[in-house]
Amino acid sequence: MARRGAVKRRWWSDLPADLLAAIHLRCYSTYDRARFAAVCRSWRAAASWHPARPPLPLLFSWTGDRKRDRNIRAYSPVDGRALRVVLPKVLRGKKFVGSYDGGWVAATSRRERDTQLLIANLFSTRVQVALSVNQRNIVCACPDAQFEELDNARASRAPVVQVIFSDDPTSSGCILAAITKRCKLAVCRVGSPENIWTTRGCGLYRERELVDIAFCNGQLVGLTLGGDLYKYDVGQNQNGALAITLVRQIPNEAPQLDCLARYIVELRGELALVLQLNGSTFWVLQLNEAASGKILWGRVTTLDDHALFLGPHSSKLVQVSTAGRHDGRMKENHVYYLMRQQDNLAGHKERVTRLGLGSCNVYRENRGMHQCMENITSEGYHYKDDNGNGCMWLLPSKLC
Template identity: 25%
Template structure:
């Protein structure tokens, strides 16, 4: 869909301009009573259970104020994830496993969302960063609440990813960890509410291609092209949050070498039912990206040495892999939605990858029909898509 089709204020989520919705909710403007307004709230809850796609639920809420109020807190399963594209365009995952046409969502005034990179997410919150060390912010895509982060303060800086220890609304002492390339050198920067600036950390093990994630109170860093995993314990000093201890988990020595010796690798990690998974894509050489095999391992890091156990199924769950983070999703809560799939989005290291992989039979398929311009070089400087997981 062209960019002009979705520019009406607020129409992505509620199909109603933000200012008009605020007037109606405040009682300042009461539209004519709809014949549908008398539908019982419990009946509306049943309807919502058959609508796993967030865009469809938004259309239900847009019918009238009564439906919008009744749709809140109905205890239905969370909707299917969204993919946030450059310039804050949103695409909904459909029950058929492909993404809907992207539409631009309204963002609060004062955010230069059209020129900001999406570099992370947590639940309904999206992390945005301005170009060349500009502003950093976290915005709730639905309530439009904004939390400002300190500027990175340097022109020669490329912010690749921000991982959050928790969503800002769920914990007052949440931590943000940024991975960036500054002056051609990879760095980690730490921040928590109350700090005036980022705490920048350097180490020889900070590679230019990594994945970062929080798990059980620790920060983990995974090299993308060689499965080396490092655990960081975080503490506090007079300047704020800092890295107090680092440990090499040595998982690369536990992996089988039957595929890795002749294939290109790309590694990610994700938490699934309280366990940390290692997901490795094996490509048939750099020029044969279409030939891909995926292996998944449960990492038990509580033992010494660590233990890796290969698994072949997520049951009815799905895994979503993207540049802004990875997460599991209970797809089985929605009837007719296939589980046991891994959705891969493009990132800095795999800019053309956008496919779904079946753990059951190894087949792959597209998640975009057709593939949107997210992979075009003209938008590469605006980053890559991130997955978003609204609660209702």
């Protein structure tokens, strides 16, 4: 028999469902939701009642130094925290050149003599896509290529600048597309280890160098520094190997503006061109092809409930839900961009805040969001690209 006046002990697992739902709604970060589900069985069950929100990108940086990369952190703009990333040994000291949803990254050596490519997952232990020897090395096979060096095997290697994925890298139909320092473009099918990379560009002076590539509606698209677009068809030849065919060249008929950077992304199922006019002003232009074949560029002034994450190695359009949030850190209809910084930012404490990532120096702008009339609001993250340092946006796996 309980003593008179004794207070009945209440357990966390006894909280009513409506209160648990209110708590879960405030757990916007993927990691907070994972901790919520780890409290007990009843909390884990309450987490399953609500659909998982789409994960938001993390800011991932690296140094290119094997020892320093042991202490890598990934910055979460959602809650402003630096999260520990246990980098596999095979990826330490590497240069990262691309990413795919779910924590997948493409990495290569900092030394151009060692151009081997690796595909691995940062959030799953010992998960690595098996690539054959021919797939780990991109070797120029352009018919018009000429090698002046005696060692043609070394001269024909094509160091990777950027890698994109057509699909999940574990699927047999995934195609890797790469911009290299030798060939303008290279493609390879992950699920076909017997196939080598198909390259294109050496000797094709009518095609300009590419600064960005993307898959849009299953078609490979390249962007030049001058703003021209190339649409490619990736098919198979009679031997079963991949073949790259230029389908169409779209001259730059968008407004002639001086740009710091240009990006291409898929926006609402259509191709979009993103222009960085200066450090904080962005224009988003959507490509519309009329039935007559005429090219029309439409200015996009709102991203609705999405946000753009732009960087030199990967750019992503991600849905951002602000329901139940009160911190105001990350917002919809915004552009979050990475920018290589030429000068030293350490002395500009009034302008930037250094993020403690344990790797390369990354600074977030103190001035907050930049907004101009008819321009989408933006926020910048700056980093020094020295001795293999780098940054990119990385979408983690859905933990809950």
